[in-house]
Amino acid sequence: MCGLRTCFLCLVVAFCLLFGVSHATNESVCVLSDAPQQCSAFCLGALHPLCDQYAKSKQKEEIVKMIAESRAEQMELVNDMVKLTADSRTEQKKLANHSQEAMEKLIADSQAEQKELVNRSQEEMVKMIADSRTEQKEAMVKLIADSRTEQKEAMVKLIADSQAEQKKLLNVLAANITSTASKLESTLQEMPSTLLPVLHIGSRYYFIEYKEKSMTDAEKTCREKGGQLATFGNEDEFEAVTRNVNIYTYFWLGYRRNSKGEFETAAGNKGSFMKWESGQPDNIAGKENCVFLFNSHMYDWVCEGTYSFICQLDAV
Structure with a gap:
């Protein structure tokens, strides 16, 4: 539309120029004193809004094109993101399945090792208890034998010491009885009536x-x-x-x-x-x-x- 208007204006300018030159040649009368300048000014004044409108139209077209291209790029980016997310989820799912399988295998291996260790520990514990009981029994037998010997020796010594102490006590008691009887007799003799x-x-x-x-x-x-x-x-x-x-x-x-x-x-x-x-x-x-x-x-x-x-x- 803008192109048709431009062509029309160009035709008008050309017509004016030709018409002014013709009149100057044939009749020596010029309607316009300065036809080229005046027509140019008129045409430029008429074309300026059209040029501005054309420039704005071109700018708008460029903006619309840029927006369309940006939307296309955004859509492409969104599609890439969706695809990347889907791929990531797929990888995560594969990784999770793999991790679960590895974990299950690890747990199974650990349980087997623990069971084997428990069985081995039980066997070692049974053997240790048996050895300990044997050692305790032998130690107890030896301790009892040693204790009986020590008790026998201590008892013999204690009896001998006790007999000696009893003999001393009897001698002291006899002396005390004699002394007390003498004191009592003396007290009775000295006691007033x-x-x-x-x-x-x-x-x-x-x-x-x-x-x-x-x-x-x-x-x-x-x-x-x-x-x-x-x-x-x-x-x-x-x-x-x-x-x-x-x-x-x-x-x-x-x-x-x-x-x-x-x-x-x-x-x-x-x-x-x-x-x-x-x-x-x-x-x-x-x-x-x-x-x-x-x-x-x-x-x-x-x-x-x-x-x-x-x-x-x-x-x-």
Whole structure:
């Protein structure tokens, strides 16, 4: 379309030029003062928009062509990408199948090796246990034999040492009995009549003193005589003493209350036999820390009172 317009304009320009020259020749009258320049300017003015439109049309065609070519290239690139993806998936699938087969083979081989190793370990363990049992049995037999020999030798030595120690102890015991009997006889001879009567009960001697003294003085008197205030190991000793004293006399006994509230002897031993009166010990005001005997029963009492007392002396 643009080409037809251009051709038409060219024809118009040619016509104008010819028409102007003709009039100038024949009639010496020129319609246009400068026909070539004026016609050229007119034609250029008329052709300029057409040229611009033509240039834009050509540019548009080139753009459309470039877009088409770009789309074609993009489609080709997409197709290549799709093909590459399909090929990659195929390769991955092949690789996965191959890896799975290799893994299954590897697992099977590993299991077989483990089974073989377990069987071999079991056989070695059975052999090791058998060897260990044999060694243990031999060692045990040897140990028992050695132990019996050592025990026999130790027993013979122990019996010999024990017999020697027993002989020494018997000699010491005999000497102690002789010394104790001499001391006891001397004590009895030196003892004033106020300590009579003397009771021999079991392995002990009990001295009944009717002279009244404080608890502290009574303890001191008994120590000076080689004994201590009386305590009782059992009911037989207690009954034997109470049958031989005035039951209506108060007698200090060798018990004191300790920090725990328990009664113990001068040696720090807990009283093994104590026959309390009903309601005793009552520890009135928390000060009754000593014990006296009255009417065949025991009472707790303050230690400041003065009463008769009973001493004891062990025979051995």
